[in-house]
Amino acid sequence: MKKTFFVISIILFFFTAIIAQDNNVQSTVNKQITLDDIWKYYRFYPRTVQGFNPMNDGEHYSLLSRGGIEKYAYKTGEKTEIILDASTLKPENSEEALAIDAYSFSNDESKILIETESEPIYRHSSKANFYIYDLPTKKLTAVSSNGKQRLACFSPDNQSIAFMRDNNLFIKTLSDGIESPFTSDGELNKIINGAPDWVYEEEFSFDRAFYWSPDGQYIAYIKFDESNVKQYELEFYGELYPQIYKYKYPKAGEANSIVSVFVYNTKSKKTVKMDIGSETDIYIPRIAWTADNKTLSIQRLNRLQNKWEILLADADNGNSKVLYQETNPYYIDITDNLIFADNQKSFIFTSEQDGYNHIYQYDMTGKLINQITKGNFDVTELLGFDQANNKIYFQAAFSSPMNREVFEFDLKKKKSRQLSSREGTNSVVFSANYQYYINTFTTANIPHLITMNSLKGKELYSINDNKALTQLIKDYNFSRLEFMRIKTNNEVELNASIIKPNNFDPTKKYPVLIYVYGGPGSQTVLNDWGWFNYVWFQMLAQKGYIVVSVDNRGTGARGQEFKKMTYLQLGKYETEDQINVAKYLVSLDYVDASRIGIFGWSYGGYMSSLCMTKGADYFKTGIAVAPVTNWRYYDNIYTERFMQTPQTNAAGYDDNSPISHTKLLKGKYLLIHGVTDDNVHVQNSMDLVSALVAENKQFEMQFYPNNDHGIHSGRNTRLHLYTRMTDFILNNL
Numbered sequence: 254m255k256k257t258f259f260v261i262s263i264i265l266f267f268f269t270a271i272i273a274q275d276n277n278v279q280s281t282v283n284k285q286i287t288l289d290d291i292w293k294y295y296r297f298y299p300r301t302v303q304g305f306n307p308m309n310d311g312e313h314y315s316l317l318s319r320g321g322i323e324k325y326a327y328k329t330g331e332k333t334e335i336i337l338d339a340s341t342l343k344p345e346n347s348e349e350a351l352a353i354d355a356y357s358f359s360n361d362e363s364k365i366l367i368e369t370e371s372e373p374i375y376r377h378s379s380k381a382n383f384y385i386y387d388l389p390t391k392k393l394t395a396v397s398s399n400g401k402q403r404l405a406c407f408s409p410d411n412q413s414i415a416f417m418r419d420n421n422l423f424i425k426t427l428s429d430g431i432e433s434p435f436t437s438d439g440e441l442n443k444i445i446n447g448a449p450d451w452v453y454e455e456e457f458s459f460d461r462a463f464y465w466s467p468d469g470q471y472i473a474y475i476k477f478d479e480s481n482v483k484q485y486e487l488e489f490y491g492e493l494y495p496q497i498y499k500y501k502y503p504k505a506g507e508a509n510s511i512v513s514v515f516v517y518n519t520k521s522k523k524t525v526k527m528d529i530g531s532e533t534d535i536y537i538p539r540i541a542w543t544a545d546n547k548t549l550s551i552q553r554l555n556r557l558q559n560k561w562e563i564l565l566a567d568a569d570n571g572n573s574k575v576l577y578q579e580t581n582p583y584y585i586d587i588t589d590n591l592i593f594a595d596n597q598k599s600f601i602f603t604s605e606q607d608g609y610n611h612i613y614q615y616d617m618t619g620k621l622i623n624q625i626t627k628g629n630f631d632v633t634e635l636l637g638f639d640q641a642n643n644k645i646y647f648q649a650a651f652s653s654p655m656n657r658e659v660f661e662f663d664l665k666k667k668k669s670r671q672l673s674s675r676e677g678t679n680s681v682v683f684s685a686n687y688q689y690y691i692n693t694f695t696t697a698n699i700p701h702l703i704t705m706n707s708l709k710g711k712e713l714y715s716i717n718d719n720k721a722l723t724q725l726i727k728d729y730n731f732s733r734l735e736f737m738r739i740k741t742n743n744e745v746e747l748n749a750s751i752i753k754p755n756n757f758d759p760t761k762k763y764p765v766l767i768y769v770y771g772g773p774g775s776q777t778v779l780n781d782w783g784w785f786n787y788v789w790f791q792m793l794a795q796k797g798y799i800v801v802s803v804d805n806r807g808t809g810a811r812g813q814e815f816k817k818m819t820y821l822q823l824g825k826y827e828t829e830d831q832i833n834v835a836k837y838l839v840s841l842d843y844v845d846a847s848r849i850g851i852f853g854w855s856y857g858g859y860m861s862s863l864c865m866t867k868g869a870d871y872f873k874t875g876i877a878v879a880p881v882t883n884w885r886y887y888d889n890i891y892t893e894r895f896m897q898t899p900q901t902n903a904a905g906y907d908d909n910s911p912i913s914h915t916k917l918l919k920g921k922y923l924l925i926h927g928v929t930d931d932n933v934h935v936q937n938s939m940d941l942v943s944a945l946v947a948e949n950k951q952f953e954m955q956f957y958p959n960n961d962h963g964i965h966s967g968r969n970t971r972l973h974l975y976t977r978m979t980d981f982i983l984n985n986l
């Protein structure tokens with residue numbers, strides 16, 4: 254249950270540049286935000302950088318534009334070359350140029366792999382047609398003519414392409430154009446080679462499960478045998494007979510795919526199975542090559558997700574040994590924060606072993622060298638390692654859980670230095686030589702400011718300052734989002750944000766809408782531009798509502814004990830906190846105690862449903878979009894991480910299910926779901942409906958056929974959804 258698939262590095266939706274801030278679409282004379290502004294014309298979309306790619310020389314980068322792929326100088330921002338003119342990108346016997354969805358260079362930058370006609374599969378995965386563009390000869394060649402491919406990538410020696418199709422893995426040699434499979438047992442809903450099954454993709458957040466060795470001799474891959482995983486069906490409407498889509502979805506307590514790890518030798522054409530142990534009821538959430546061409550790292554996680562190991566496996570014989578092992582009284586989060594450094598002398602990773610998420614360095618025998626970061630703050634991401642200068646770069650919630658800063662740590666001097674200078678959220682992408690970085694900066698009230706910076710900390714120039722959007726925000730007179738801390742009656746201090754109407758009068762009484770997500774490790778209270786609902790909240794503020802969001806216990810960037818204290822009882826403490834927030838708001842002179850509502854999506858829909866039942870005395874209205882209504886219905890990796898299995902923790906599952914508390918509902922309740930939600934199945938809402946009907950509780954509901962968890966497919970769907978929710982709030986709160 255994660256909060257997004259990027260084309261390359263830092264990019265928003267594909268149409269951003271087309272319709273983001275077209276000031277000619279609609280007059281701003283009225284200065285009142287409308288739903289058409291938000292969801293029809295997308296007037297408040299920030300502009301970002303599309304298709305950013307650092308180039309090998311460390312002095313240039315490439316960007317994707319309408320005109321093609323362009324080359325820029327880091328130091329000056331000057332466009333130095335059009336690497337690829339998109340208008341010339343025409344396949345043989347075609348007059349129409351290809352649209353570039355994504356691209357990547359070969360290691361020597363002599364070839365470009367073009368992804369086009371992409372089709373999404375699930376949250377992270379897609380399939381597409383891939384083409385190879387040879388820069389010296391300007392020749393365009395299709396990777397395959399046998400159907401769309403997935404995950405195509407160059408070999409390190411630039412001579413081959415590996416890709417996946419129909420659950421099997423292939424290599425295409427560029428010199429002769431021969432396409433050869435090196436797996437053959439792939440089959441829909443049975444065997445997957447080189448890509449994760451649904452639950453791994455969703456909960457371990459990756460779509461590729463095969464990787465070239467550094468020298469290109471080997472390809473390591475994970476095989477998923479999902480034969481015994483139970484199947485779920487989605488029904489798509491629009492034809493005389495609805496289409497049924499079947500896929501494997503392991504719910505809490507149910508069987509998972511059996512995973513195995515293999516290495517294919519491209520020279521000998523032989524495949525060797527890696528030893529990952531005899532226990533099959535485990536997870537292999539990551540594999541990665543070390544700096545050594547024949548040594549593969551394999552991460553092994555037990556079913557309860559409280560024991561994590563790094564194995565080192567020999568590519569030639571499959572023999573493995575445990576390099577590192579960690580246990581946790583709660584659970585261990587899987588991230589991409591693992592770097593093999595110093596030419597196979599050490600590895601660097603993040604761990605919560607001292608109570609906060611920090612960076613550690615160990616040698617290749619598994620012995621601790623150094624705890625690199627310390628203190629009462631969480632490191633949020635490892636950004637890179639400069640091998641030449643022995644420096645680590647990372648992002649952290651250092652000054653506050655709401656902010657994100659970027660730091661450099663010198664391993665030789667054992668000294669850190671903050672690179673980011675603005676208070677808010679900073680995210681960076683470095684040049685190949687770590688001498689420059691692009692910084693994307695936002696705050697809760699300032700949209701994306703994208704600048705180029707030298708490593709010394711000097712801001713060289715602005716790439717995009719979103720001036721047009723900033724002016725639009727002024728024209729529409731947005732209210733300022735403010736932060737505060739709320740101490741509940743159980744003495745817990747919670748971070749909160751508040752948006753008040755611009756003409757706010759403390760002597761008047763205002764209705765309040767609470768926005769909640771609340772899931773483990775999440776945050777809605779961030780000093781970051783939150784486009785998704787933020788502009789809608791501004792619209793509600795213009796209509797006289799106060800909008801509040803509070804990060805309850807269980808949310809992130811406040812250390813392990815705060816985040817993991819909801820273990821085995823998802824929903825219990827989070828709901829108590831949101832109810833206590835409502836009690837706090839009632840105590841404020843300017844809040845109308847009889848008009849407090851709550852809205853949430855996904856985990857937030859689960860929370861709003863619990864608040865409308867267990868907190869029925871405090872909430873007049875509630876909106877739940879795509880809610881989980883019993884954790885028994887959700888996937889096992891996510892759910893068991895926090896709840897263990899239903900077989901061992903039945904009370905934890907049922908005591909905090911909205912279905913168990915429907916008799917308590919008093920206020921106006923709107924239930925919304927996409928009928929073909931592959932993530933939180935509509936089964937959740939259907940069973941809640943049955944329970945509400947059994948208690949003779951009246952409510953409203955809105956279902957969207959052929960829509961997944963995001964509810965955005967089809968003409969005007971998002972506009973319709975937010976119109977429905979807005980009308981419900983205006984009529985009932």
